[in-house]
Amino acid sequence: MVLVVPPPKDQRYSATSGLKPDTTQIADIELDPCTRLYIGQTITTKEEFIEVNCPVGYAIEAIPENIIIGSIDMYPFKQDSRKLELRILLRNDFRRKGIASKTVQFFVRYIFSLEKAKGAVAVIHPYNSNSIKLFTKLGFEYTDKITDERHIYELSRPGFDSLKGSCLLLTNYQLS
Secondary structure (H helix, E strand, C coil): CCCCCCCEECCCEEEEECCHHHHHHHHHHHCCHHHHHHHCCCCCCHHHHHHHHCCCCEEEEECCCCEEEEEEEEEEECCEEEEEEEEEEECHHHCCCCHHHHHHHHHHHHHHHCCCCCEEEEEECCCCHHHHHHHHHCCCEEEEEEECCEEEEEEEHHHHHHHCCCHHHCCCCEEC
16 A cells, blocks of 8 residues: 655655655664664664665655655554554654654644544554653554554544644644
Protein backbone atom coordinates (compact mmCIF):
# COMPACT_ATOMS: atom_id res chain seq x y z
CA MET A 1 0.00 0.00 0.00
CA VAL A 2 1.44 3.36 -1.01
CA LEU A 3 0.15 6.54 0.57
CA VAL A 4 0.60 9.85 -1.18
CA VAL A 5 0.12 12.84 1.09
CA PRO A 6 0.58 16.48 0.18
CA PRO A 7 3.49 17.40 2.46
CA PRO A 8 3.03 20.01 5.19
CA LYS A 9 4.95 23.24 4.89
CA ASP A 10 5.31 26.50 6.76
CA GLN A 11 7.87 29.26 6.32
CA ARG A 12 10.62 27.52 8.31
CA TYR A 13 10.08 23.77 7.90
CA SER A 14 8.66 21.42 5.32
CA ALA A 15 8.15 17.70 4.89
CA THR A 16 8.94 16.25 1.49
CA SER A 17 8.65 12.73 0.12
CA GLY A 18 11.74 10.78 1.14
CA LEU A 19 14.48 10.84 -1.45
CA LYS A 20 17.74 8.88 -1.47
CA PRO A 21 20.01 11.90 -0.70
CA ASP A 22 17.77 12.72 2.27
CA THR A 23 18.06 9.17 3.57
CA THR A 24 21.80 9.60 4.14
CA GLN A 25 21.13 12.57 6.43
CA ILE A 26 18.25 10.74 8.12
CA ALA A 27 20.57 7.76 8.74
CA ASP A 28 22.94 10.09 10.62
CA ILE A 29 20.06 11.13 12.89
CA GLU A 30 18.81 7.57 13.31
CA LEU A 31 22.25 6.24 14.24
CA ASP A 32 22.98 9.05 16.73
CA PRO A 33 23.70 7.38 20.11
CA CYS A 34 21.13 9.56 21.93
CA THR A 35 18.41 8.60 19.45
CA ARG A 36 19.29 4.90 19.46
CA LEU A 37 18.57 4.69 23.20
CA TYR A 38 14.84 4.88 22.53
CA ILE A 39 14.15 3.22 19.22
CA GLY A 40 15.43 -0.32 19.66
CA GLN A 41 16.96 -0.22 16.20
CA THR A 42 18.94 -3.31 15.22
CA ILE A 43 20.53 -1.59 12.23
CA THR A 44 24.17 -0.70 12.92
CA THR A 45 25.54 0.96 9.78
CA LYS A 46 24.44 3.84 7.57
CA GLU A 47 24.58 1.59 4.50
CA GLU A 48 22.27 -0.96 6.13
CA PHE A 49 19.84 1.80 7.15
CA ILE A 50 19.71 3.17 3.60
CA GLU A 51 19.23 -0.30 2.10
CA VAL A 52 16.34 -1.09 4.46
CA ASN A 53 14.63 2.32 4.58
CA CYS A 54 15.21 4.15 1.30
CA PRO A 55 12.99 5.85 0.29
CA VAL A 56 10.39 5.73 3.06
CA GLY A 57 8.19 8.45 4.46
CA TYR A 58 8.91 12.14 4.43
CA ALA A 59 12.08 14.06 5.14
CA ILE A 60 11.61 17.09 7.42
CA GLU A 61 13.70 19.99 6.18
CA ALA A 62 14.72 23.22 7.91
CA ILE A 63 14.18 25.67 5.05
CA PRO A 64 16.50 28.53 6.07
CA GLU A 65 19.37 26.12 6.74
CA ASN A 66 18.51 23.85 3.79
CA ILE A 67 19.22 20.72 5.83
CA ILE A 68 17.31 17.57 6.67
CA ILE A 69 16.48 17.59 10.38
CA GLY A 70 14.38 14.44 10.62
CA SER A 71 11.72 12.27 9.09
CA ILE A 72 8.18 11.09 9.59
CA ASP A 73 6.98 7.73 8.35
CA MET A 74 3.39 6.56 8.00
CA TYR A 75 2.50 2.97 7.20
CA PRO A 76 -0.15 0.34 7.98
CA PHE A 77 0.13 -0.93 11.56
CA LYS A 78 1.24 -4.58 11.48
CA GLN A 79 -1.35 -5.68 14.06
CA ASP A 80 -4.28 -3.97 12.28
CA SER A 81 -3.80 -2.60 8.77
CA ARG A 82 -6.88 -0.35 9.16
CA LYS A 83 -4.76 1.73 11.55
CA LEU A 84 -1.81 3.79 10.35
CA GLU A 85 1.37 3.96 12.39
CA LEU A 86 3.33 7.19 12.66
CA ARG A 87 7.02 7.31 13.46
CA ILE A 88 8.81 10.64 13.81
CA LEU A 89 12.50 11.31 14.24
CA LEU A 90 14.22 14.69 14.75
CA ARG A 91 17.80 15.79 15.25
CA ASN A 92 18.50 16.61 18.90
CA ASP A 93 19.14 20.30 18.20
CA PHE A 94 15.70 20.72 16.56
CA ARG A 95 13.67 19.00 19.27
CA ARG A 96 11.33 20.85 21.65
CA LYS A 97 10.54 23.57 19.10
CA GLY A 98 7.05 22.41 18.11
CA ILE A 99 8.18 20.85 14.83
CA ALA A 100 7.22 17.29 15.80
CA SER A 101 3.85 18.44 17.13
CA LYS A 102 2.94 20.35 13.96
CA THR A 103 4.08 17.51 11.72
CA VAL A 104 2.26 14.80 13.68
CA GLN A 105 -0.92 16.93 13.79
CA PHE A 106 -0.84 17.29 10.01
CA PHE A 107 -0.47 13.56 9.46
CA VAL A 108 -3.14 12.72 12.07
CA ARG A 109 -5.59 14.99 10.25
CA TYR A 110 -4.67 13.27 7.00
CA ILE A 111 -5.13 9.78 8.48
CA PHE A 112 -8.62 10.61 9.70
CA SER A 113 -9.55 12.14 6.35
CA LEU A 114 -9.35 8.59 4.99
CA GLU A 115 -12.76 6.93 5.31
CA LYS A 116 -11.40 3.47 6.01
CA ALA A 117 -8.80 4.53 8.59
CA LYS A 118 -9.75 3.13 11.98
CA GLY A 119 -7.05 4.91 13.95
CA ALA A 120 -3.56 6.30 14.30
CA VAL A 121 -0.85 4.46 16.23
CA ALA A 122 2.57 5.32 17.66
CA VAL A 123 4.87 2.61 19.01
CA ILE A 124 7.08 4.22 21.66
CA HIS A 125 9.88 3.06 23.97
CA PRO A 126 8.62 3.48 27.59
CA TYR A 127 11.62 5.66 28.52
CA ASN A 128 11.07 8.04 25.60
CA SER A 129 9.19 10.55 27.74
CA ASN A 130 9.28 13.31 25.10
CA SER A 131 7.50 11.15 22.51
CA ILE A 132 5.01 9.90 25.08
CA LYS A 133 4.28 13.50 26.09
CA LEU A 134 3.91 14.58 22.44
CA PHE A 135 1.49 11.83 21.47
CA THR A 136 -0.60 11.92 24.67
CA LYS A 137 -0.94 15.71 24.32
CA LEU A 138 -2.42 15.02 20.88
CA GLY A 139 -5.00 12.60 22.30
CA PHE A 140 -3.19 9.28 21.92
CA GLU A 141 -3.69 6.80 24.76
CA TYR A 142 -1.58 3.86 25.93
CA THR A 143 -3.40 0.69 24.89
CA ASP A 144 -0.95 -2.21 24.98
CA LYS A 145 2.64 -3.27 24.57
CA ILE A 146 4.26 -5.36 21.88
CA THR A 147 7.35 -5.99 24.01
CA ASP A 148 8.76 -4.38 27.14
CA GLU A 149 10.47 -1.83 24.88
CA ARG A 150 7.63 -1.21 22.40
CA HIS A 151 4.46 0.31 23.84
CA ILE A 152 1.41 1.11 21.73
CA TYR A 153 -0.31 4.50 21.90
CA GLU A 154 -3.46 4.93 19.84
CA LEU A 155 -5.85 7.63 18.73
CA SER A 156 -9.18 6.14 17.68
CA ARG A 157 -11.61 7.76 15.27
CA PRO A 158 -14.03 8.62 18.14
CA GLY A 159 -11.06 10.08 20.04
CA PHE A 160 -10.10 12.16 17.02
CA ASP A 161 -13.69 13.29 16.50
CA SER A 162 -13.83 14.52 20.10
CA LEU A 163 -10.71 16.64 19.44
CA LYS A 164 -12.01 18.28 16.25
CA GLY A 165 -11.82 22.03 16.55
CA SER A 166 -9.47 21.71 19.50
CA CYS A 167 -6.34 23.83 19.38
CA LEU A 168 -4.46 20.53 19.68
CA LEU A 169 -5.25 19.67 16.08
CA LEU A 170 -4.73 23.04 14.46
CA THR A 171 -1.44 23.82 12.79
CA ASN A 172 -0.18 26.60 10.59
CA TYR A 173 1.07 24.09 8.03
CA GLN A 174 -0.48 24.53 4.63
CA LEU A 175 -0.64 22.10 1.79
CA SER A 176 1.87 22.92 -0.91
